[in-house]
Amino acid sequence: MSHGNMNLTLKVWKQKNKDTKGRFETYHAKGISPDMSFLEMFDVVNEQLITENKEPIAFDHDCREGICGACSMYINGRPHGPKGGVTTCQLHMRSFKSGDTIVVEPWRSAAFPVIKDLAVDRSSFDRIIAAGGFVNVNTGNAKDANNILINKDHADEAFNAAACIGCGACVAACKNSSAMLFVSAKVSQLALLPQGQIEREDRVLNMVKQMDEEGFGNCTNIGACEAECPKSISLENIARMNREYSSAILAQNKLHH
């Protein structure tokens, strides 16, 4: 089956499950069209492997339109590959040239154990949200929506933070495996909105506590997360979370000590 005329060499991380050691395996992707997405190129390779009675490469993916956050490949030393502002599924083969060797690795972090090949377990992110990434409001408790007026700039800024897709590229990019950009995006969204004010302090304390317990590293402000984030979540959110955290600590000590 031929689609185009690009030929590529892939070095892909293969690992049976979380308990076994992995290794790199070399594959040849032939007849690739520049219009294919990176994942469609993988589809072609897998189809070939299945035909040859070999084991296909496992990877996470779902919506393939850059919004679900499932896809997670570390391509040639960068999460989601060489193009800024896109997820792997929106990375097209026109960003490569025929003859290239492409190294594909899974997200690497103690908090993201490998499940198989390129698929990792990101449930740590869910647990961080469960620790405080919400407004405590039961269904049916809401008042009329327009009773809460929100300054447009704040609403826009909250939206920009809320645009995070939870893919984990920030952790993958960070040399320290820090999850600060992800956590700060949610903390920021709710800190910027009136709905989030009541639990502001508990939220940041609980979420940071959970983040630390999950085994993510410490932020040293190198900014790789922001640069690699497919949704361009800003470092300002991390600064805001640092602020939120210090003032929560101060306020809390006032209350309890």
Add this chain to the structure above:
Amino acid sequence: MTKSGFVTSSIGKKILMGITGLFLISFLLIHCFINALIFFNDGGETFNKGAEFMGTNWLIRAMEIVLFIGIFAHIFLALKLTIDNRKARPVGYMVVNGSANSTWYSRWMGLLGTLILMFLVIHLKHFWVVSRFTDEITSGKETMFDEMREVFENPIVVAVYCLSMVSLAYHLLHGFQSSFQSLGLNHKKYTPIIKSIGIIFAILIPLIFASMPIVMHFGIIK
């Protein structure tokens, strides 16, 4: 969460790193100011006055202790962060294209810091140990200015000092603005100003420091 929770939390460590960093930056500024007094080129007269003040004023002496605590805290936190961060990625990447998303010096702060620490040991031995633990200065046998001239006669020492100042410059280039970010001071309007000041500071201060051994070595300042 208790206070100890703050210190051990990722953000707590980061904020303390920022605070100690800024404190050391303020020290650099004062140190640089005092040392720059040699440029009066008055045979070290003004400089020696400054040095004497620094050596005898009780507040400065008290701050010296705080300074050492700050340095040790900064180093200890850095070590702790580095060890923790290693643990956070037990299996590394085969290919890392760090230059695509960050500056090399922001990623190598630990190495730059270690170089600065090594320099610091040499530097303290050259001047601080001499001034505080021998009677060379207090007995009036020698002034600090004499001591400088002596030390910088050796071209290897001059080279080590200059190279160390390059390390310091890069360390500051990231550290200056990073401290503000850690303290949560990131603002659309002010952050660009902070970053500009940081760049000027990171270049200017090490440059002034580095010029001292050079001018002393070549006798431009006598």
Add this chain to the structure above:
Amino acid sequence: MATSSKLNAKIPDGTLESKWTKYRSTVHLVNPANKRSLEIIVVGTGLAGSSAASSLAEMGYKVKVFCFQDSPRRAHSIAAQGGVNAAKNYQNDGDSVYRLFYDTIKGGDYRAREANVHRLAEVSGNIIDQCVAQGVPFAREYGGTLSNRSFGGTQVQRTFYAAGQTGQQLLLGAYSALQRQVGMGAVKLMARHEMMDVVNIDGKCRGIIARDLITGKLERHFGHAVLLCTGGYGNVFYLSTNAMGCNVTAAWKAHKKGAFFGNPCYTQIHPTCIPVSGDHQSKLTLMSESLRNDGRIWVPKKQGDTRRPNEIPEEERDYYLERRYPAFGNLVPRDVASRAAKERCDAGYGVGTSKMAVYLDFAFNTARYGTIEATKNNLHNPSKEEIIRLGKEVVKEKYGNLFDMYKQITGEDPYEIPMRIYPAVHYTMGGLWVDYNLMTTVPGLYALGEANFSDHGANRLGASALMQGLADGYFVIPYTIGDYLSDEIRTKSIPTDHEAFVKAEAEVQERITKLLSIKGTKSVDSFHKRLGKIMWDKCGMARNASGLQSAILEIQQLKKEFWLDVRVPGEANEFNPELEKAHRVADFIELGELMCIDALTRNESCGGHFREEYQTADGEALRDDDNYAYVAAWEYIADSNFELHKEELKYENIKLAQRNYA
């Protein structure tokens, strides 16, 4: 026509306006102490699943929630772009509950239940309130109030939105509510788990068999009730705007265990998608309907015109939607817009290399916005460039992410040249038949959101899917489930070593073993692609009797071949995406057959179901209300054997009429 005795929609008595209010106040309740011992299984974590799971857990029920994705936040509701409708009338433009109800019934080409749709319109406002309370960052005006925009099939502005990421923001709101309950221990989250079958005991649904997708282990889970919130089956067409993992498996298993399947042939083909670029394509990408607010659709007046779009002068362009439907223009409902695009392309006016595309052009409105901005900024006599620059800024703020996505995929810049678009499968109005309580024909088994045959009749209006998913989960099921569970308070939780669980698990195990043991020569995807082609060609935007008849035979043949020649690599007890796909495709094949049977049986055109034999002189869908004003609810009898049951649709408040958007 009379409704089948096997179907009881349980529509409450009373006037349309009072039905829900009265029902809500009289439906049986479960007291808080009893709720704690009642277990509910929710399958799927999209808008319907997350909102239902969190709401039920808040009420005190013990909830277990399952999703096949690695996190509940990845459910495909996340990808909805344009917005969510609500009859708030914030724009003072004459909107009301009745008007939303009316628009939805009419938009659905008079094939939806009046009572359900009215309830949907009634609770629509609460959805916005709830989402805002959760911190969903909707678009706002400078005064701080919520902003609205227009969608197809309506003449009011009632669509609330968050840039082109409304689904994402609503889902993250529901997800945060869900995670809050997970954190409190009220919901047990089972991610990377796929439902493989439902378990019925004594005629009631009592649980599910799920597969842990990481270890491959089969698990038995008991529930007093099971809620399927598993989305639509658009992927039966292989290429669709659905996510790769979207599947019919949960609904199909339920169907085979007694739940009737409603209106399977009602498929929504969305008019504005990025055209297919090659046979490597794995999915299609939607360009939000909101773009039709500001984009004008046209083709060249000359057949086979090869000039670049910007070189074709104004008078040589055919704005065919504005020409055919002046009252609604570019904002006609989706089925109408899709068919019109197909008509132009089939007639030889299509554009692009494939000639299967039309232009969606923003130049006119970019200039219009630019002029407005210039006036606002007190710029007198602005240059043309200045106007375009200002206009582009406005367009960017409204649709920036969509424009970026378009450019990323096609390599063309839509700020400079018109987008090329073509219809693509997007949503399925059909689904499991449910009564007013959202319960299927199996007691204790519910279907919510896109998984049910829903409130959209034969065609869904834009921005109504999000509304329905959240209405079902937040504001309908919390009340209606009491009607069933109030009789279940004496039912102790059934141990999962019950023979029904053992048997169901054994059947699943058998199927897995079978799939792995075929070791044929063709990949799962190759079968999926072939199925998709049959469905698109013969059961797609236009259908006819002979095509459907041959499609049924082809699908039966494909099914045989699948079970003889599919190759599923790997093992059962490991993370095995190919095995997951194989299960799903096997079910899609069976569903495809039923869809064709349904389409063949419905000898009329309505909404998304367009039978070429039944059209007006103008090429519009021609309904046959005397014979087909019913919901087709199919009962599974045996392989390739389905029995039709009809639920008569009674219109007591709306007069049936030929839809007219001209």
